[in-house]
Amino acid sequence: xxxxxxxxxxxxxxxxxxxxxxxxxxxxxxxxxxxxxxxxxxxxxxxxxxxxxxxxxxxxxxxxxxxxxxxxxxxxxxxxxxxxxxxxxxxxxxxxxxxxxxxxxxxxxxxxxxxxxxxxxxxxxxxxxxxxxxxxxxxxxxxxxxxxxxxxxxxxxxxxxxxxxxxxxxxxxxxxxxxxxxxxxxxxxxxxxxxxxxxxxxxxxxxxxxxxxxxxxxxxxxxxxxxxxxxxxxxxxxxxxxxxxxxxxxxxxxxxxxxxxxxxxxxxxxx
Numbered sequence: 001x002x003x004x005x006x007x008x009x010x011x012x013x014x015x016x017x018x019x020x021x022x023x024x025x026x027x028x029x030x031x032x033x034x035x036x037x038x039x040x041x042x043x044x045x046x047x048x049x050x051x052x053x054x055x056x057x058x059x060x061x062x063x064x065x066x067x068x069x070x071x072x073x074x075x076x077x078x079x080x081x082x083x084x085x086x087x088x089x090x091x092x093x094x095x096x097x098x099x100x101x102x103x104x105x106x107x108x109x110x111x112x113x114x115x116x117x118x119x120x121x122x123x124x125x126x127x128x129x130x131x132x133x134x135x136x137x138x139x140x141x142x143x144x145x146x147x148x149x150x151x152x153x154x155x156x157x158x159x160x161x162x163x164x165x166x167x168x169x170x171x172x173x174x175x176x177x178x179x180x181x182x183x184x185x186x187x188x189x190x191x192x193x194x195x196x197x198x199x200x201x202x203x204x205x206x207x208x209x210x211x212x213x214x215x216x217x218x219x220x221x222x223x224x225x226x227x228x229x230x231x232x233x234x235x236x237x238x239x240x241x242x243x244x245x246x247x248x249x250x251x252x253x254x255x256x257x258x259x260x261x262x263x264x265x266x267x268x269x270x271x
Contacts, residue, residue, distance in 0.1 A: 048093055049256060055086035056248030063242025080241060091141055098134045105131055118176055126169040133162040157230055164225040167218045174211040174218070181208045210261065213254050220251040 058079040065076025105127040111120035136159035143152035181204050224247050227239040239247075 046259070048090055049252065049259070051086050051090055051093075053249065053252035053256065055083045055090070056245050056252055058086070058245070059083035059241055060245030060249050063240060063245050067240065067242060083245070091137065094134065095138055095141070098138075101131055101134060116176070116180065119173055122169050122173040122176070126166050126173065129162045129166040129169065133159050133166065136162060156228075160225055160228050164222060164229070167222040167225060171215055171218045171222070174214045178208055178211045178215075181211075206261075210258055213258055217251045217254040217258075220247040220254075223247050224251075 062076040062079030062083060065072045066080065067076075069076070108123065108127060111123050136155050139148060139150065140152045140155035140159055142148040143150045143155060185201070185204055185208075223235075224239070224244055226234050226236055227244060229236040231237040
């Protein structure tokens with residue numbers, strides 16, 4: 001039991017700050033044109049997504065073995081330890097993401113390409129939350145490593161709060177885009193102008209599916225983000241390891257699928 005308690009503390013030390021900074025999918029609606037962009041933060045860091053997925057899978061399987069299979073609890077404990085180390089690895093890797101995030105935020109600016117003012121506003125706020133997330137996490141990590149003499153718990157909470165805010169804004173943005181795109185697809189004007197290339201209509205339908213997947217992925221991450229907030233906030237601290245692993249695995253796989261679909265779409269569009 002003492003070993004499990006120590007393991008639980010280790011898992012909480014780098015709690016999911018297992019967000020997805022390595023890449024993000026975002027879209028812009030200009031008239032009837034839908035542009036899907038795959039932004040790498042920074043380029044070549046898809047490996048961090050693989051680490052994230054593996055870490056959550058280990059936490060899922062390890063949590064199930066520890067709780068449901070006493071005979072294999074040792075294997076489950078080892079998997080949970082591996083999950084904790086992978087999470088720590090991703091925390092360290094994110095030390096180098098600030099510049100890339102800043103460049104992306106600067107390039108996006110106030111979203112001049114976005115036609116919808118709500119999407120533009122939510123996207124800008126989301127970028128600000130993401131930008132603030134990184135230094136808070138870095139300070140928390142440095143405090144845990146005894147590099148800075150500050151209270152790490154306070155900075156972990158602040159970084160998790162910025163992550164949760166970013167997820168909420170992302171959910172609101174995706175839901176708004178889904179409603180907007182569906183409204184356009186069903187409008188008589190679109191039906192009347194159906195003589196336009198089918199590729200545009202297919203792009204809109206693909207974007208609807210992508211945004212729905214983004215909502216599901218963000219909801220799974222949001223459930224974990226709330227779990228890692230201080231106890232007393234909704235269901236904070238109540239999720240068992242296997243549930244955290246399940247939600248993280250679902251989020252990771254959905255994000256991988258979105259990235260693959262976006263890459264495939266760009267490849268098909270390239271002459």
